Every structure is written in C-alpha cells, then in structure tokens.
Amino acid sequence: MMKSESNTGLIVVYAFAGVVIAVSATKVLTGIIIFFFSSMVSVLYFKIPFKNFKKIVLMIPFGGFIALFQPFTKGEHVIISLSFIHIYAEGLDFGLLLLSRLVASFSFIVLVSSLHEHEILAAMRWLRLPTQFIFMLSLTVRYLKEFYTMLNVLKNSITCRGFSLKAKMPYKRKIRIVSYLMGSLVVSSIERGERTYEAMASRGYSVSSKIFMREFNINIRELSLTVLLISCVSLIRLLELL
C-alpha cells in the first residue's frame, strides 16, 4: 500500500516542480497549457480529491487581484485605450504570467499537502538526498505538531489565568508575559531535545543512523507517466529557448 502511495507522491512532486519551473518562463501561454495538462492528468490518474482544488480556487482571488492590476500599470505598448485608462501589452503579459505562476504554485502546495509527509520524505530518499538531511526532516515532521501542541498548552495555561492580548493591562506587561511564554517554550524544547536524544541513544542512535524507508519500485505505467510529464515540460521549455 505504502509503495504506490510513495510513488504517487514522488511523481506529483516531480511533475509540479517541473510545472513551476516551466511557468517561470517568459511565454505565458505555454505555462498555462502545461499546467492544465499535467494537473488534469495527475488529478485523473492519482484520483486526487476534488476538494483539494477548492482551496486553490479560494486562494486565486488574493493573488489574482494583484495580477489584475498589472495590465494598467506597466509597459510602453498600449493595446487598448479607454479614454484615460490604458491597457499595456507588457503589463497584460506580466499579469498573466503572475497569475499562472500563482495558480501553479498554489496547486503545487495543495497537491503536496494532499500527500502524507512521509511520502514526500520517501520521495526525497528516492531522489538520493543525503540521509542526514532526511533524518532531520523526519524529526521536524514528527515534532513540529508536538511543539504546536506545546505552544497551545502554554497559551491555554495563561489564558485560563485571565491573560489575553486584548485584556486591559499595560502594554509592557503584555510583552513581558508573551516573552515568558516564548522563554518557557524554548526551555521546554531544549529539555525535550535532551530527553529525545537519550531515548534515541538508547535505541542505538549514531551518526550514521537513518529513518527506515523502503526502496520502491516504480511500475512501468507510473514511470512512463512521469517521463511523459517531465519531457513535455522540458520540451516546451526548450522550444522557448530556441
């Protein structure tokens, strides 16, 4: 089960890294075409739940708003002129580029976040990233949520005793309480780090330790899809350079 999941992760990460590179190209339209092509293929092939895409739709207006203004602000070549409002070719180009990059980056984030962290780590392992790096990342993945929980515990403990940022009290006192909070967070993470290190040492941790990951075998279908996606991306990028 984990095998095919990891491959999914690998391929999606790979393909979309390619897409993001591709849309950083100067020719906007190619980027958008590649984006739609590969995302549709990925969505269909990997059965990515449609609800993940809703998040993108929600995010677009934010960046889209900025992109929308570009045609009116930049450039020398006016293509449309409505009395005092001019639409510039360069601006339009830039705005579209911005929009497509935006969509691509957001989709990348959404797609990646639809995977489990360990699948991304497995993909990194497959890409032959150094094991120490992956080990540290694994620890981060494991403990990030713990620290967030810890922060919440601390925050609750002070709010239960009547503290809130909106409470009526001198600004200096608020700052002091928040810095206490940060301070205890740092102290408790150092202590936790110590204990975690001891627990790791007890299970034979050494400099060469790594996190267990299965070698995975990509099947022909998945491999060919990856190759197809990546070569499309590279081909169009290449055509642009000519």
Add this chain to the structure above:
Amino acid sequence: MHILEAKNIYFSYNNGLQILRGVNFKVKSGKIVAVIGPNGAGKTTLFKHFNGLLFPERGSVFVKGKKIRKENLMEIRREIGFLFQNPDDQIIAPTVFQDVAFGPLNFGFDENMIEHNVREALKLVGMEGYENKSPHNLSYGQKKRIAIAGILAYQPSIMILDEPFAGLDPEGVRDFKRLLLKLRKDLGLTVVFSSHDINALLGLVDRVHVMIDGQILLEGKTEEVLSNPSLEKAGLEMPVLFRIYHALIHKGVEIPFPADETEIVENLVRILNDEK
C-alpha cells in the same frame, strides 16, 4: 549468574548533589523486578546507568557479566530496551512503522528482518494495522505501546521501564501487566521497572527494591517487602491487601498471610462461618 548488576555505584549531577550513594542492585535472568521509592529518590538516575546514558563516579555496572564502558555502548544497548516515561520523547519518526524500525535499523538488522520484527512487535503490543499512522494522532496509551514495540523490535534481553504505568487507565495497567507477563513467558525477557502504583505490583513482580535518598533501603520477595511495616516509615504505602491483613492481625484476628484478595476474603468468610 545475574544478568544485570550494579556494584556500589555513586553518582552526582553537575550541581554536586550526591544522588546515588552506594547502590547495589542485582537481577537474575527472566525475573520481573520493581524499584519503588518516593519522588526524587533517584530511580530514573539509577536506570540511566543500566544502558550507559550515565556513568557512575564510583562503582560499576555489568550487563550479562560485561562491564559497561564507553567502548561497548552499542553492544550493551543492543541488549537493553529502555522505555522512557513520556512516549512523546521516545517516538521520533513520522510514521509508526518507521519509528518501530528505528532500533533494528541502527543495530544493523537486514531489511527482511526489520519488516518481520516490526510486524511481530506491533502484533505483540496489539497495534497491528497502525503501521502508516502518524504517532501524533494516537492516544497516550497507544503511544506507550508503540514505544514498547520500538524496543521489542530489536529483541533486547532486558527491558528497563521508567514508570510504565503512569498515565494509563486501570484497563491500560491490566493490559500492560498481562503484556509484561507474556513477554517474560514467551521471550524470557528480564524486566526492571519503577512504579508509584504499589497495588499494581502484586501478581506481577518477583522482587521489589525500595529506593530512598539514593540508596536501596529494602530488597526482597514482593510479599515480604510490600508487607514490611518499615515501608510506611519511608513515606511509602503498603498495598491495600496487606494493610487490611495487618489491621486484622492488629485486632487479634488470626489469619494466614494472603496472596491475593480472594484468599483473604475466603479466610474471613470461613472465620465468620465458624463463629456462627
């Protein structure tokens, strides 16, 4: 021969306070042994000497007859499974499977062996099917089981458990006792653990060590130590069963020393019937 032995060890942390003051400690292979004592007595500190997390200032510790040194730490740690009090400190990997595989991987097990051992270990603690779950979302008791599986997976011969019952509900404690007995029976594991739950020791441990102020005050068979009146002087408490027994003796009721609740109840019923 003793599988684990501490000979007259002394230890102080950097602040100079003497925490262990001449501790002698011996465990025979295949035994389940408890260390009890008030907070701050030095139980955790002592345990950390058993796998070389700490080294004594004086005295030495032997595992399977080998003295623990900086040079043979890996060899020693391979023999010892150490369970920390808080499973969140112990579980380090993003998935349950990866975490349980951490030990075997470090100790050089091959891939097939790792797969096999991880599954067996998860089965032993009743957590099969959780392989790809993230530890973050598990309950405290489940995390504790995963931490145990992470030890069992490299097949140590001694388990050192620091307050394994803390934070478990009564059902959890019962399950855990059953698991320890099973591990001893099936794998011949030696278990040393600390506990504040005196009542949980009955029917589980062979011997009890009472630690006070960095020294072993009492040591012996479970019933003998736990019914010893000097326990109360040391700020500890007898199990309810033995307190009832002592109270009855005190009131002049002649009753044989009970092994468990049913025995004391049966004896009382018999006495009551005789009086009628």
